[in-house]
């Protein structure tokens with residue numbers, strides 16, 4: 001069976017997912033081993049590499065995001081379990097000893113408190129009984145500050161968008177504020193203007209990545225730009241600059 005993500009095409013063969021191999025895949029496999037040794041539940045088992053070179057990981061059962069399941073991903077129960085999951089994932093990553101000589105997708109950011117997933121969003125989670133029970137797609141993981149990951153997580157899970165175009169869900173400012181507070185309270189981090197600014201920096205980094213990859217010939221990112229995704233992120237940055245105070249109070 002073939003599975004299509006926003007960027008990658010995966011094959012499910014005898015219950016094992018085959019992903020394209022990249023220069024960072026060895027580091028990701030080693031990191032997934034660490035998470036399992038640390039006892040974290042709900043992340044793919046690293047299963048090495050197939051004869052054709054593709055990366056192999058276990059398939060996580062559960063409900064994943066598509067047009068028909070969007071509503072199920074924006075309940076308070078999902079939000080709370082997402083915050084808990086992110087906290088447990090970060091805590092489990094703290095003592096990871098990196099595989100020497102193998103890169104990550106991104107240059108590590110300082111302070112490197114944890115390994116950031118860097119794409120912690122509904123579209124990379126699997127739900128069980130209405131709660132986040134699985135996290136996949138570790139391609140973009142790399143060392144960084146906890147709040148770098150939190151910033152993207154709240155942007156996607158609350159979500160903190162100006163319009164429902166990106167997430168497919170319509171949530172007003174009051175509800176965004178309430179959900180932001182709930183997520184941060186469960187994770188255990190301050191709600192302040194610095195966090196809102198960090199969301200903006202995170203989105204700027206995302207736009208820059210899209211432009212860089214598209215210029216280098218990456219077709220997935222070129223199609224995102226053709227579909228106007230960069231404009232949506234710019235609109236969200238403007239929205240957050242305008243409503244930051246209202247969101248944190």
Ligand SMILES: Nc1ncnc2c1ncn2[C@@H]1O[C@H](COP(=O)(O)OP(=O)(O)O)[C@@H](O)[C@H]1O
Pocket residue numbers: 003004005006007008009010017044057058059060061064065123124126136137138139
């Ligand atoms: N380990 C996994 N367990 C269950 N489903 C997965 C797993 N990895 C990927 N998928 C499914 O395949 C889709 C695409 O995979 P993903 O790694 O997220 O690709 P992309 O980088 O393009 O987003 C996901 O959205 C999800 O539905």
Ligand SMILES: [Mg+2]
Pocket residue numbers: 005006123124137
């Ligand atoms: Mg994905």
